[in-house]
Amino acid sequence: MIRIDDRIKRVDAVSKARGEAEYLSDLRRDGMLYARMVRSTIPRGRIGNIELPVLPEGYYFISAKDIPENGKNSLVMIAGDWRCFAEGDVRYVGETIGLLVGKSRAVLKALDDAIKITYEEEEPCISIDDSIALKGGAILGEDNVHCSLVSEKGEPVDDVLERADRIIEETIETGFQEHVHMETNAAMCTIEDGKYTIYASAQCPFYIRKSICGLLGLTPDDIVVKQTTTGGAFGGKEHFPDVLAGPLLVAESVIKKPIMLVFDREEDMQFSVKRHPSKVVFRTGVDKDGNILTSDIKVYYNVGAYLSSSYVVLQRGVFHANGVYNFPSTRIRGYGMATNTFPSDAFRGFGAPQTLFAIETHMDHIAAQFGIDPVEYKKRYFLRQGDETVTQGHIVEKVVLNEMLEQVAAKSDYYRKAAEYKRGSGRGIGMSFYNHGGAFTGNGEQAIIKAHLRLRKKGDKFTILCGQTEMGQGFMTILRKIVAAVLETDIGNVLYYNPDTSLVPDSGPTAASRSTMIVGRLAEEAATLMKDHLDEDEAEVETEYRHPEGHPWDQSTFKGDAYLGYGWGVCCVEVEVDPLTNEVKVDGIWSSHDIGKAIDELIVHGQVNGGIIQSLGYASMEKMENRNGFFRQTSMSDYVIPTSMDFPRQEWGLVDNPYEWGPFGAKGMGELVFNGADAAYIDALERALDTTITKIPMPVEDIEGVRR
Amino acid sequence: MVEKCYIPSSLEEALKIRRETGARPLAGGSDLMVQYKQGIGITPAFPFPVMIISKLEELRGIRQKDDGSVEIMALATPDEISQCPFMPWHVKNAASRMGAIALRNTATIGGNIGNASPKGDLPQPLILLDAEIVLRNCDEERIMPLDEFILGSKKTALRDDEIIYKIIIPPVSYSYAYYRKIGTRKANAISKLSLSSLITIEEGVITDFRAASGAAGPKVIRSRESENILKGKRIDEVQDVLPSFLDSWNDAISPHAMPQYRRNTTRRMLEHFILTAAGMPENQIIE
Numbered sequence: 001m002i003r004i005d006d007r008i009k010r011v012d013a014v015s016k017a018r019g020e021a022e023y024l025s026d027l028r029r030d031g032m033l034y035a036r037m038v039r040s041t042i043p044r045g046r047i048g049n050i051e052l053p054v055l056p057e058g059y060y061f062i063s064a065k066d067i068p069e070n071g072k073n074s075l076v077m078i079a080g081d082w083r084c085f086a087e088g089d090v091r092y093v094g095e096t097i098g099l100l101v102g103k104s105r106a107v108l109k110a111l112d113d114a115i116k117i118t119y120e121e122e123e124p125c126i127s128i129d130d131s132i133a134l135k136g137g138a139i140l141g142e143d144n145v146h147c148s149l150v151s152e153k154g155e156p157v158d159d160v161l162e163r164a165d166r167i168i169e170e171t172i173e174t175g176f177q178e179h180v181h182m183e184t185n186a187a188m189c190t191i192e193d194g195k196y197t198i199y200a201s202a203q204c205p206f207y208i209r210k211s212i213c214g215l216l217g218l219t220p221d222d223i224v225v226k227q228t229t230t231g232g233a234f235g236g237k238e239h240f241p242d243v244l245a246g247p248l249l250v251a252e253s254v255i256k257k258p259i260m261l262v263f264d265r266e267e268d269m270q271f272s273v274k275r276h277p278s279k280v281v282f283r284t285g286v287d288k289d290g291n292i293l294t295s296d297i298k299v300y301y302n303v304g305a306y307l308s309s310s311y312v313v314l315q316r317g318v319f320h321a322n323g324v325y326n327f328p329s330t331r332i333r334g335y336g337m338a339t340n341t342f343p344s345d346a347f348r349g350f351g352a353p354q355t356l357f358a359i360e361t362h363m364d365h366i367a368a369q370f371g372i373d374p375v376e377y378k379k380r381y382f383l384r385q386g387d388e389t390v391t392q393g394h395i396v397e398k399v400v401l402n403e404m405l406e407q408v409a410a411k412s413d414y415y416r417k418a419a420e421y422k423r424g425s426g427r428g429i430g431m432s433f434y435n436h437g438g439a440f441t442g443n444g445e446q447a448i449i450k451a452h453l454r455l456r457k458k459g460d461k462f463t464i465l466c467g468q469t470e471m472g473q474g475f476m477t478i479l480r481k482i483v484a485a486v487l488e489t490d491i492g493n494v495l496y497y498n499p500d501t502s503l504v505p506d507s508g509p510t511a512a513s514r515s516t517m518i519v520g521r522l523a524e525e526a527a528t529l530m531k532d533h534l535d536e537d538e539a540e541v542e543t544e545y546r547h548p549e550g551h552p553w554d555q556s557t558f559k560g561d562a563y564l565g566y567g568w569g570v571c572c573v574e575v576e577v578d579p580l581t582n583e584v585k586v587d588g589i590w591s592s593h594d595i596g597k598a599i600d601e602l603i604v605h606g607q608v609n610g611g612i613i614q615s616l617g618y619a620s621m622e623k624m625e626n627r628n629g630f631f632r633q634t635s636m637s638d639y640v641i642p643t644s645m646d647f648p649r650q651e652w653g654l655v656d657n658p659y660e661w662g663p664f665g666a667k668g669m670g671e672l673v674f675n676g677a678d679a680a681y682i683d684a685l686e687r688a689l690d691t692t693i694t695k696i697p698m699p700v701e702d703i704e705g706v707r708r
Numbered sequence: 709m710v711e712k713c714y715i716p717s718s719l720e721e722a723l724k725i726r727r728e729t730g731a732r733p734l735a736g737g738s739d740l741m742v743q744y745k746q747g748i749g750i751t752p753a754f755p756f757p758v759m760i761i762s763k764l765e766e767l768r769g770i771r772q773k774d775d776g777s778v779e780i781m782a783l784a785t786p787d788e789i790s791q792c793p794f795m796p797w798h799v800k801n802a803a804s805r806m807g808a809i810a811l812r813n814t815a816t817i818g819g820n821i822g823n824a825s826p827k828g829d830l831p832q833p834l835i836l837l838d839a840e841i842v843l844r845n846c847d848e849e850r851i852m853p854l855d856e857f858i859l860g861s862k863k864t865a866l867r868d869d870e871i872i873y874k875i876i877i878p879p880v881s882y883s884y885a886y887y888r889k890i891g892t893r894k895a896n897a898i899s900k901l902s903l904s905s906l907i908t909i910e911e912g913v914i915t916d917f918r919a920a921s922g923a924a925g926p927k928v929i930r931s932r933e934s935e936n937i938l939k940g941k942r943i944d945e946v947q948d949v950l951p952s953f954l955d956s957w958n959d960a961i962s963p964h965a966m967p968q969y970r971r972n973t974t975r976r977m978l979e980h981f982i983l984t985a986a987g988m989p990e991n992q993i994i995e
Binding site: 700 | 748749888890893897898901966973977980
C-alpha cells in the first residue's frame with residue numbers, strides 16, 4: 001500500500017537506466033524502409049526546378065504531388081498554416097520539400113546529395129527587427145504580424161503616462177533556445193489492421209492524428225497513433241512530431257510499407273522548432289519616489305514562418321508580462337512576427353519565461369535607479385488573493401510569496417549578502433519572483449479539450465486509460481501513485497501504458513503543466529468512484545473534466561481569469577565573476593515553490609533542479625544564433641547546455657498551499673520551475689559587475705561588452 | 709563507403725601501408741569519426757584510405773629520460789598524460805580538462821596534434837614548453853619543433869609517407885607557471901580561449917619568459933619577439949615594459965571570432981600573471 005507522501009522510486013527508472021526501454025529507433029518491422037527529408041537550403045524564395053537523380057528500384061521521392069485530391073497540404077496544429085510539403089515557394093531553411101524513402105539510409109543520403117533544386121531567391125527576413133521593417137517585403141499580409149492581442153487594466157495608460165514624473169523606457173531581449181531532448185525526433189508510419197498507424201516519440205498522440213488526417217482526406221479516427229517511450233521533449237515534441245508524421249503518412253499512402261524517420265542530432269538541432277526569441281519594450285511611468293503608476297509593454301515574439309501554436313504562446317507571454325506584480329494600470333500589446341526562420345514553438349514555459357525575465361530585469365533596473373534593494377522594491381507590488389490581473393480577472397488563490405521570499409532569504413542569507421557585496425565587487429546575489437498559470441489558457445480546458453479518463457479493474461489490477469505521456473517528467477509514476485494512494489493499494493497493481501489513441505480516451509495534450517493538475521484530478525476522481533466497485537471482478541469508470549466555478553473568461557476579448565490557478569516561485573542565485581576571464585561561478589542557488597502539494601517529492605526535486613539548471617543555461621551559455629536563416633550552432637559541441645559541473649547543489653523548498661481543484665491539492669509545476677532562475681542570475685551578475693544587462697544569453701564574450 | 713581500411717599489426721607494417729597507399733592513421737577516432745560521419749544509421753565515409761593504428765604497442769607509453777625530458781608516444785591518451793607523475797604541469801593540466809572522460813580515454817596526443825585545430829588542448833602547452841615532434845617513415849626519423857610542424861588551422865608539415873611517432877618535451881624549470889582554459893562551459897567543453905605561460909626569475913632578473921595562446925589565431929601563438937621584451941629585464945622594470953609587451957602580444961594574436969573578448973582577456977591574464985609573479989616571493993603556480 002502506498003501513501004501520497006511516500007517518496008518512491010520512479011516506475012520507469014530501472015528499464016531506462018538499464019537500456020531496456022524501447023525507443024522509436026529500436027523498432028523493427030519486416031520490410032521496413034527509412035525516410036530522409038529533402039529540405040529547403042534557402043530561407044525565402046520560389047522553387048524553380050527539382051531535378052531528381054534516377055531512383056533505384058524500391059526508392060521513392062514523395063512530395064506535395066502525392067497528396068490526393070481530397071487531401072489538403074496542411075498540418076493542423078492550432079492553426080493549419082504549416083504545410084506538409086513546400087510547394088511553389090519555401091519560407092525557411094530546412095522546410096520539407098520532399099521525402100526520400102528506401103531501404104538503405106546511405107543510399108538515401110547519396111540520392112539527397114544528388115538532387116538539384118533551383119530557386120529564385122528572395123531577401124530573407126530573420127529577426128524581429130527585420131520583420132517589423134518588412135525587410136525584403138512583407139512575408140505575411142501587409143505588416144508581417146502573424147497574431148496580436150492587447151490586455152488592458154485600470155486607468156488608460158496614455159493618461160497615466162502623461163502625469164508620470166518619469167517614464168522609464170527600455171528593451172529587453174531573449175534568444176532562441178533549443179530543447180536538446182536526449183532522444184531526437186523520430187516517427188514511424190505503417191499500416192496495422194487496415195489502419196494507418198503512426199508510432200512517434202511525442203507528447204501528444206491525439207494532436208498528431210488531428211494534424212495529419214486531412215492530408216489524405218481522412219478523419220482523426222482513421223489514424224491510430226501509438227506513443228513510443230519518449231526520451232525527453234520539453235515542448236519540442238508537442239506539435240513538431242506532426243512535421244515528421246505528415247510526410248510519412250503521405251509516403252505510406254503510396255508505398256504501403258513500414259517507414260521510419262529518425263533525426264540525426266545535428267538535423268534535430270538545425271531543423272526543429274526552438275523557443276521564440278523575444279523583444280519586450282517597456283515604458284513604465286513612475287512618480288518622483290519611483291512608485292510605479294503604469295506600465296506600457298510591447299511584447300514581440302519571433303514566430304518564424306508558420307504560426308503553429310504561437311498565438312497561444314504569445315497570449316501566455318502577454319498574460320505573464322506583469323510578472324507577479326499588481327500595478328494600478330497596464331497595457332500589454334503582443335505581436336507574433338513572421339520571419340524566415342524555422343518556426344518557433346512550444347518550449348517549457350510556453351511564452352511565459354521571456355516576459356517574466358523581462359519584467360524581473362526591468363524591475364531590477366528601476367530599483368537600481370532609485371537606490372532601492374530590488375527585493376524590497378518588488379515586494380511592494382506582490383499580487384495578493386483577490387487582486388485584479390492584467391486580464392481584468394482575479395487572483396483566486398491564496399498567494400504566499402512573502403512567506404516564500406522569507407524562506408529563500410533565510411537560507412541564502414540574502415539581506416546580509418546584498419548589503420555586503422558592493423555593486424561592482426565581482427560578487428553578487430540576485431533574486432527573482434515568478435509564477436506560471438496552470439493548464440490551458442482561459443476556458444480552454446472546458447471549451448477545447450474536455451478531457452476524459454477511464455479506469456478499468458480486472459481482478460486486483462487497475463489500468464489507467466488516458467492520452468497523457470511520460471516524457472521523462474515522471475508522469476507515469478505520478479498518475480499511478482495518485483490512483484494507488486486513493487485505492488490504498490500497491491503501485492504495482494496500477495497499470496498505465498504508453499498511450500495508443502485507439503485504446504484510450506483523449507485526455508488532452510501532455511503540455512501546459514496540466515497533466516497532474518487536470519488529468520491527475522480525473523484519475524483521483526476515477527479512483528474514488530472505483531472504490532464502489534472493489535468487490536467486482538471487472539469494472540470500469542470514466543471521468544470527464546468539469547470546469548471549476550468562478551473562473552469567468554471571454555476568449556474573444558481575453559478578459560477574465562486567464563488561468564485556473566498559478567504556481568509561484570522564488571529563486572535566489574549568488575555569483576562570483578572572474579575579473580580576468582568573465583567566467584561566472586555560481587556559489588549558491590536557493591528556491592522555493594508553491595505547487596499546491598507535491599505528489600512525489602523526489603520527482604518534484606528532479607523537476608526543480610532540472611528546470612532551474614535549464615533556465616540558468618538559457619541565461620548564460622545557451623546561445624543559438626540565426627544568420628541568413630541558418631542556425632549557426634549545429635551540434636552539441638557548439639550549442640552547449642550546462643553539465644553538473646556548472647551549477648552547484650541547489651537548496652530547494654516548497655510551501656504547503658493546497659489547491660482546491662487539483663489531486664491531493666497539487667497544481668502544475670513542470671514549467672514554473674523554468675520561469676525565474678534566469679532573472680535571478682542576471683540580477684546577481686549585474687550587481688557583481690555594476691552594470692545593466694538587457695539581453696540573454698550572456699556568455700563570457702558578451703559579458704565583455706557590459707564590463708565597466 | 710570507406711575507401712579502404714587497413715589494420716596493421718606493427719609499426720613497420722603501418723609505415724609500409726602509409727607509404728604505399730597514403731592511408732591516414734586513425735587512432736581514437738574522436739576527430740575523424742566525427743568529421744566524416746554521415747548521419748544516423750550510415751557508416752562514416754572517408755574520402756581517403758585509413759589505417760587503424762590503435763593496437764600498435766610501439767606507439768604507446770610515456771617515458772622520462774635521464775636528462776629530464778619527457779617522451780610521449782603518439783598513442784598516449786589524455787587520461788594517461790593527466791595521470792603521469794612526471795608530466796610537466798602545463799601539459800598535465802591541459803590533458804585533464806580535455807572533453808569528457810570517455811574522450812580522455814579514447815583520444816590520443818598524436819591525433820590531437822595531427823588534427824591541428826587552433827582550439828586543440830594539447831598543442832598549446834606543448835608549444836609553450838618548446839616540445840619537439842618525432843615523425844617516421846619507412847626509412848628515417850625526422851624531428852622538428854612542434855611549433856613548426858603545425859602550420860595553421862588543420863594544416864601540418866606531415867608528409868604523405870610519415871606518421872607521428874612521439875613528442876619530446878625538453879626539461880623545463882620555471883619560477884612561476886600559469887594555465888587557463890576558458891571553455892564553453894566548466895566541463896566537457898571546447899576551448900573558447902586558452903593561455904599558458906611561465907616565467908623564471910633569477911636574482912631579480914627575468915631569465916626566461918614564455919607564453920602560448922590557444923584559440924586566438926589559426927594556430928597556437930608563440931611570439932619570441934614579444935617574449936624578448938621581458939627577457940633580461942629586472943623585476944623592478946616590469947611595470948615600464950609591460951605595456952609594450954602586452955601591445956606586442958596583442959599584435960601577435962589574431963582571433964577571428966569574439967576578437968574583443970579574446971584580446972582583452974588575453975591581455976588581462978598576461979598582465980595578472982606577470983605582475984603577480986613580479987610581486988611574489990616564492991616559486992609557485994599562479995591561479
